Amino acid sequence: MMVVMDKQTITFVKKERVADGTMAFFFTKPDGFTYKPGQYIELTLINPKETDDEGDARVFSLVSTPKHEYLEVAIRMRDSAFKRCLGNLKESEEILLDGPFGAFLLHQDTNKRAVFLVGGIGITPIMSMVRSAEEEKIKRPMTLVLSTRTLGDAPFLSELHEKKENKIMDLLHTVTNEEVSGQDLEHGYISSDMLKKNLTDIDTCIFYVVGPPAMVRAMNKVLEELEVSPDNIKMEEFAGYEKEKGRTE
Known part of the structure; x- marks a missing residue:
């Protein structure tokens, strides 16, 4: 799998509606990629058809679990260049992955609610x-x-x-x-x-x-x-x- 400046290429698999105006996007998971529940990743579009002042990268919390076959994120589909391009991804189209990041993790004591x-x-x-x-x-x-x-x-x-x-x-x-x-x-x-x-x-x-x-x-x-x-x-x-x-x- 190609690595670009520590970013890995992954491919788009599918998307599903999970609420009004909200879609879940599924991507392939690189071999050996690990993360903890609560962490997030950065996704960067490759040669997008349009862009804006916010650039071609965004960060998203992972909805999937570390054992899931795919990396899954859920996104409010607001009207921005990035989200329009993301929404138009075709099956097997590539995107760049960086991460995981973040320390928003569950506490260890399972007796505490x-x-x-x-x-x-x-x-x-x-x-x-x-x-x-x-x-x-x-x-x-x-x-x-x-x-x-x-x-x-x-x-x-x-x-x-x-x-x-x-x-x-x-x-x-x-x-x-x-x-x-x-x-x-x-x-x-x-x-x-x-x-x-x-x-x-x-x-x-x-x-x-x-x-x-x-x-x-x-x-x-x-x-x-x-x-x-x-x-x-x-x-x-x-x-x-x-x-x-x-x-x-």
Whole structure:
């Protein structure tokens, strides 16, 4: 396999719709490529038909697990040159891979509950963590609190419900921009009252906050209200593209 300045060429395999306006992209995985659930990669287009001021590379959290056959990322398909080119990739077309990067990883103590406070496409690193826990048959308490604007905006929603039914994790889905009702559903933004109602072990939980900057700031305030120790909080902002740091999912 060709290596260009420490970047490896991989090939596009397929794409699947996972929510309104959100697609999962699958790529071949290089021999010997390893990563940990929660890490991200950089993808660079090769000779794209169009480009813009943000360049030809973006970073994306891996949704797949290290044991998966392919590398999978999930992307909100906004109108940018990069995403238009990515969306038009043909089977076996090549793209450059760099990474993995990041230290947004699950804690080691499996007795402490992991609570994921997630906004929209911020679910991507969490999917790898939850899938890996199921795959490895790791018994650990996990609760996902997912906030989306509408039901249709929620990526991987049917799979998340399957994980809940299989007792891999608990699930609470809150929707902000439409009225909803049903099991595991709430209306409104994630709040301290919502967490107190659904969590009985807040003092010992480890919180993982993932989403756009405004959501991350709001969750930081919520956790301050609950007097959660900063040592028990991990945060990851999806703030748009910043070389080797930001997210464009």
